[in-house]
Amino acid sequence: xxxxxxxxxxxxxxxxxxxxxxxxxxxxxxxxxxxxxxxxxxxxxxxxxxxxxxxxxxxxxxxxxxxxxxxxxxxxxxxxxxxxxxxxxxxxxxxxxxxxxxxxxxxxxxxxxxxxxxxxxxxxxxxxxxxxxxxxxxxxxxxxxxxxxxxxxxxxxxxxxxxxxxxxxxxxxxxxxxxxxxxxxxxxxxxxxxxxxxxxxxxxxxxxxxxxxxxxxxxxxxxxxxxxxxxxxxxxxxxxxxxxxxxxxxxxxxxxxxxxxxxxxxxxxxxxxxxxxxxxxxxxxxxxxxxxxxxxxxxxxxxxxxxxxxxxxxxxxxxxxxxxxxxxxxxxxxxxxxxxxxxxxxxxxxxxxxxxxxxxxxxxxxxxxxxxxxxxxxxxxxxxxxxxxxxxxxxxxxxxxxxxxxxxxxxxxxxxxxxxxxxxxxxxxxxxxxxxxxxxxxxxxxxxxxxxxxxxxxxxxxxxxxxxxxxxxxxxxxxxxxxxxxxxxxxxxxxxxxxxxxxxxxxxxxxxxxxxxxxxxxxxxxxxxxxxxxxxxxxxxxxxxxxxxxxxxxxxxxxxxxxxxxxxxxxxxxxxxxxxxxxxxxxxxxxxxxxxxxxxxxxxxxxxxxxxxxxxxxxxxxxxxxxxxxxxxxxxxxxxxxxxxxxxxxxxxxxxxxxxxxxxxxxxxxxxxxxxxxxxxxxxx
Amino acid sequence: xxxxxxxxxxxxxxxxxxxxxxxxxxxxxxxxxxxxxxxxxxxxxxxxxxxxxxxxxxxxxxxxxxxxxxxxxxxxxxxxxxxxxxxxxxxxxxxxxxxxx
Numbered sequence: 081x082x083x084x085x086x087x088x089x090x091x092x093x094x095x096x097x098x099x100x101x102x103x104x105x106x107x108x109x110x111x112x113x114x115x116x117x118x119x120x121x122x123x124x125x126x127x128x129x130x131x132x133x134x135x136x137x138x139x140x141x142x143x144x145x146x147x148x149x150x151x152x153x154x155x156x157x158x159x160x161x162x163x164x165x166x167x168x169x170x171x172x173x174x175x176x177x178x179x180x181x182x183x184x185x186x187x188x189x190x191x192x193x194x195x196x197x198x199x200x201x202x203x204x205x206x207x208x209x210x211x212x213x214x215x216x217x218x219x220x221x222x223x224x225x226x227x228x229x230x231x232x233x234x235x236x237x238x239x240x241x242x243x244x245x246x247x248x249x250x251x252x253x254x255x256x257x258x259x260x261x262x263x264x265x266x267x268x269x270x271x272x273x274x275x276x277x278x279x280x281x282x283x284x285x286x287x288x289x290x291x292x293x294x295x296x297x298x299x300x301x302x303x304x305x306x307x308x309x310x311x312x313x314x315x316x317x318x319x320x321x322x323x324x325x326x327x328x329x330x331x332x333x334x335x336x337x338x339x340x341x342x343x344x345x346x347x348x349x350x351x352x353x354x355x356x357x358x359x360x361x362x363x364x365x366x367x368x369x370x371x372x373x374x375x376x377x378x379x380x381x382x383x384x385x386x387x388x389x390x391x392x393x394x395x396x397x398x399x400x401x402x403x404x405x406x407x408x409x410x411x412x413x414x415x416x417x418x419x420x421x422x423x424x425x426x427x428x429x430x431x432x433x434x435x436x437x438x439x440x441x442x443x444x445x446x447x448x449x450x451x452x453x454x455x456x457x458x459x460x461x462x463x464x465x466x467x468x469x470x471x472x473x474x475x476x477x478x479x480x481x482x483x484x485x486x487x488x489x490x491x492x493x494x495x496x497x498x499x500x501x502x503x504x505x506x507x508x509x510x511x512x513x514x515x516x517x518x519x520x521x522x523x524x525x526x527x528x529x530x531x532x533x534x535x536x537x538x539x540x541x542x543x544x545x546x547x548x549x550x551x552x553x554x555x556x557x558x559x560x561x562x563x564x565x566x567x568x569x570x571x572x573x574x575x576x577x578x579x580x581x582x583x584x585x586x587x588x589x590x591x592x593x594x595x596x597x598x599x600x601x602x603x604x605x606x607x608x609x610x611x612x613x614x615x616x617x618x619x620x621x622x623x624x625x626x627x628x629x630x631x632x633x634x635x636x637x638x639x640x641x642x643x644x645x646x647x648x649x650x651x652x653x654x655x656x657x658x659x660x661x662x663x664x665x666x667x668x669x670x671x672x673x674x675x676x677x678x679x680x681x682x683x684x685x686x687x688x689x690x691x692x693x694x695x696x697x698x699x700x701x702x703x704x705x706x707x708x709x710x711x712x713x714x715x716x717x718x719x720x721x722x723x724x725x726x727x728x729x730x731x732x733x734x735x736x737x738x739x740x741x742x743x744x745x746x747x748x749x750x751x752x753x754x755x756x757x758x759x760x761x762x763x764x765x
Numbered sequence: 766x767x768x769x770x771x772x773x774x775x776x777x778x779x780x781x782x783x784x785x786x787x788x789x790x791x792x793x794x795x796x797x798x799x800x801x802x803x804x805x806x807x808x809x810x811x812x813x814x815x816x817x818x819x820x821x822x823x824x825x826x827x828x829x830x831x832x833x834x835x836x837x838x839x840x841x842x843x844x845x846x847x848x849x850x851x852x853x854x855x856x857x858x859x860x861x862x863x864x865x866x
């Protein structure tokens with residue numbers, strides 16, 4: 081039994097490590113090997129999910145490596161393995177022969193392998209190891225095109241942000257050890273920690289999970305992570321890294337409810353993220369940025385589910401979102417590679433040119449929008465039922481977040497299905513508008529226009545509209561929106577020159593699209609009671625509130641209504657704080673980075689001016705003291721010694737006086753001595 | 766004349782000589798003290814010979830030896846004193862403490 085579990089995590093990790101170590105020698109074989117490995121891993125994951133194995137190996141005394149697969153981790157592991165396989169299949173076409181493919185595929189396998197370890201870990205030490213490997217490989221993957229400094233910086237920002245939050249997990253581990261019950265570091269035993277430490281454990285876990293999941297205070301790193309290759313984004317956003325935080329919170333739901341305050345705090349953070357980052361997604365003009373912000377928002381729902389204890393809803397949301405979001409990212413990546421553009425207005429008509437990709441994107445966008453009867457609609461209602469049981473306000477906020485998700489999904493859909501502007505005709509052209517990030521359009525022939533936008537004087541080149549791409553906040557807009565590929569990279573696909581007839585997407589990219597689209601539709605079955613109850617049974621645990629019919633109708637109706645409004649009148653234009661991700665990064669820089677650097681600077685100055693000088697001063701003082709001692713004390717001692725010597729000499733001279741050798745003097749001395757003796761004798765008598 | 770009186774005389778002479786030898790600073794006076802002490806010895810030795818063993822000639826030999834020694838000593842002593850005085854115009858022991866140069 082346990083061999084199955086060991087194989088599940090060892091296979092991707094070992095193959096990934098081998099590929100990464102082999103380097104360019106393995107470039108030709110890498111895609112095939114990686115896809116085969118991912119497929120085998122998927123098989124192992126399915127087997128593990130069915131048989132629920134456990135494994136144990138000694139690590140430290142009383143702290144064994146424990147891996148276990150139960151309902152939740154089984155479903156998540158299957159999701160991770162399936163998404164990895166699809167993404168790697170896509171990457172075989174997307175990452176061209178000129179790239180260092182072995183490094184890419186190796187790192188991707190390591191990445192998903194560490195996620196599988198995270199999912200199957202049953203004790204904190206293993207979880208921490210996997211968590212760290214995941215952070216490191218995500219850094220290497222986001223900065224995969226490391227020759228571009230901006231991508232390197234993006235990788236560093238993502239790594240530092242998640243890493244800073246990761247410290248919470250170490251705090252949790254320390255507090256759990258301090259709590260001191262037997263087998264303290266087992267994940268299912270954390271909720272039994274004694275009270276003062278229980279809060280510390282909860283806080284640490286929450287901070288680490290929110291950081292990895294890019295929830296509210298930490299969201300900005302996800303915007304930077306978009307600079308990595310598209311397959312990385314697809315994997316990172318759907319099944320690994322970002323989901324890891326939500327998964328951890330779902331896994332440790334007993335801990336959240338045991339602490340008392342953890343549940344509501346997490347639920348409200350998730351709800352706030354779902355609403356605010358949803359609005360950020362609405363404001364984006366860049367497809368990948370829109371999808372990134374929507375990941376934060378959608379994972380906000382999972383976090384909310386963990387906070388309210390509706391684990392079933394959260395898990396269904398996790399699986400359905402993984403399928404939909406990876407599909408969306410893959411299609412966006414395919415367009416990005418094929419057309420060389422990433423802003424929404426520039427992508428107009430791309431869905432018409434690539435029918436398979438366009439239809440797949442439609443399926444995923446409608447799933448994200450929560451249109452009934454697709455899977456995310458039902459998942460959202462499942463977890464919103466838990467929120468309603470908790471508080472009506474939380475339910476209302478969650479419902480609003482669902483409406484917002486419909487708005488941004490349909491906004492993206494609207495752009496990719498519009499007909500592409502034909503050069504020289506009077507069809508809408510796009511003009512750059514700085515600041516809002518939303519392109520303003522002239523009233524078009526079809527009569528649709530975005531509300532709140534004024535017709536701009538017709539400028540901008542037709543054909544290849546130039547739009548000031550609102551890149552990640554804090555960075556200058558990317559020069560052009562092309563992917564800087566390596567010179568020899570293009571291979572079969574010359575970048576740029578997207579002619580109106582369109583460029584064929586690589587043949588190998590179609591199967592993952594279709595597979596994932598089928599998965600999106602297929603997961604809809606989870607909305608129907610028998611499948612839903614089966615998931616709940618697999619997950620086990622306490623019975624959770626089940627939504628009644630009017631809730632389904634309300635959320636579905638709202639999503640349909642919002643979609644219809646956006647499709648007809650366009651999405652609302654949102655201003656500055658929304659387009660640059662609520663200025664979270666600026667806030668982090670202002671509140672954390674700059675004070676830290678200031679403090680460091682002040683400490684350096686203190687070091688230079690005070691400590692350094694003190695040491696120098698002590699040295700100088702010692703020297704001066706030595707000189708003074710030399711001058712004053714030493715001469716005194718010298719003089720004293722010489723005085724003693726001369727006194728001894730004088731005494732010697734004086735004592736030599738009587739010894740003259742002159743007999744008459746000796747006689748005189750003797751007479752004098754005897755006289756004194758005699759007088760003394762007489763007087764004493 | 767009895768032995769007692771002569772021994773008394775010898776003792777007196779010796780004592781006066783000793784005193785002179787101890788107290789005088791002038792080399793001449795000091796040598797005179799030495800002469801007196803030798804004189805005392807000669808008187809004592811002669812008196813003991815005359816009264817105790819007048820038949821044996823040993824005592825006479827001793828006396829003659831002593832007188833010879835005294836004469837030699839006088840001659841040498843005065844020669845030294847004269848040389849000293851000639852070179853350094855010194856006639857007391859104090860001033861002749863250092864014989865060097």
